[in-house]
Amino acid sequence: MTYLDYQATTPLAPEALAAMAPWMTxxxxxxxxxxxxxxxxxxxxxxxxxxxxxxxxxxxMVSFTSGATEALNWAIKGTTGPIVTIATEHAAVLDTVAAEARRGRDVTVLPVGPEGLIDLNAARAAIRPGTGLVAAMLVNNEIGVIQPVEAIAELAKAAGALMLCDAVQGFGREIVPDACDLVAVSAHKIHGPKGIGALWVRDGVELEPLLHGGGQEPGGRSGTMAPALCAGFGAAAALAKQRFGADRAHAAQLFRAAHRALGSAGWQLNGSLDERYHGNLNMRRDGLDVARLMSDLRDIAFSAGSACASGSGRPSHVLKALGLSDAEARSSIRLGFGRYTTEEELLAAIERIDEAARAQAVIA
Incomplete structure (x- = not known):
């Protein structure tokens, strides 16, 4: 199996597994x-x-949670006042703010341009005094685009609002902007275990608890923590910090090779070429039947988009927000790679993906 779905989850680092073992026995x-x-x-x-x-x-202060979904829910539901967010956010944000809207909270969802980037002038107009919370993803989980979170956070600060950053895909890969007030992360996206995430809360920021009970975690999050999961998360984070430069350089080299190979074969990149994390490559080919492609290549793990939305039958809301048609969105694939991916296996997989896609066109 060639694994190219790092946005869905990453392989568990041996160091994380070793750190977990004593706490499970x-x-x-x-x-x-x-x-x-x-x-x-x-x-x-x-x-x-x-x-x-x-x-x-x-x-x-870091408060451990069951994952980033809980952390994002806590950050959003634990605050008050109007919310401003972005159309390409993860469902954990968009569905939660929609739930808050049904409870009467004012919500503004800002569009993005064709490259997936927010217009800061539009953000400036929307983030007004009285805004309670601004939520923006650092690295998009589907297209890898990096939003100008630092600039958005400064707008939030000027308006007296809190800044929530969904840093799940960027944690350990990009620098988390200093101006954020709340940061949600997940262990299994940085080679740690599933089932644990965290919400970082700036000193002085108070949230209403999402879970009530013993209030064991800082900020009042209730529930018994699992030392094994925490130890695995900690080991993965320490390793990501240690390998920060090497992992980034490796991902950049893989991206250059993969983008060149697919681009020369006629595939088109979704999202900005320049403002992106290089471990994510989302590309489309006109007329491609992605479901058939994945069926033909079952020994290659890749994605048609977010794992959380797989099986919904709907085209990606992220790709639609870029202005793609339903057909273009449905003819797109996402390749995710990183620390344990070799250039040789990546290019071999891409060659097979392109061959299978071309075979569809011949048959059609």
């Missing part, structure tokens, strides 16, 4: 217990918290 105590075994487990959680915080801005 002999060290099984509840980290919220007062006895020695519990204190030992709590210490492991705190080491992991510090490692995750090492990739965040200064002046805040």
């Amino acid at each position: 002999e060290n099984f105590a509840n980290p919220h217990s007062a006895h020695a075994a519990g204190r030992k487990a709590k210490a492991a959680v705190e080491v992991a918290r510090e490692a995750v915080a090492g990739l965040m801005p200064r002046g805040g």
Whole structure:
């Protein structure tokens, strides 16, 4: 199997697995217990918290959650006032703000241009005094485009609003902008385990709890934390920080090779070429039947878009927001690669993908 779906999830780093192992066997105590075994487990959680915080801005606290979806829900539902967000956000943001709108909260969803980027003048007009929360994704999960989050955050600050950044795809790969107030991340997108994420909250920012109970986590998040998951997340974050430059350079080289190969074969890039994370390549070919392509190439793991929306039957809302037609959106594929992908396997997979796509045209 050639795995090219890094946006959906990343392979678990061996270092993360090794960090988790002791907490799944002999060290099984509840980290919220007062006895020695519990204190030992709590210490492991705190080491992991510090490692995750090492990739965040200064002046805040990391609260562990069950994943980024919970973190985003908490950040949005835990604040008040009008919301401004972007049409290409993840469903965890768009569906949550839609739920808030049904409860009477004012919501503005800003469009993007053909390259997937927000118009800062439009953002400036929408983010007015009285706005409560501005939510923007750092790296788009479908097309890899990097929004100008720092500039958007400055607009939010000037209006007296809080700035929420969905940094799930950018965490450990891009610098999280210092001006953010709330940052949502997920372990399994940086070679950590599934089932754990975090919300970073700037000092002085208070949120209403999403989950009520024991209030075990900073900020009042309730629930028993899993030391094994925390340890795996912490190890993955520490490794991402250590390998930050090397991982970025590797992804950039893979992107250049893959984009050149598909571009020369007539495929077109979706989203900005310049303002992007290079581990994401979303391209389209006119008339392509993506479902058939994936069926023909079952030993290559790639995607037609967000894993969260797979099976919906609807064209990608992100690609539609770029102005693509339903047919163009449905003829697009997403290739995700990174630390453990070799250039040789990537190019071999691309050659087979292109051959299978051309065979469709011949048969048609």
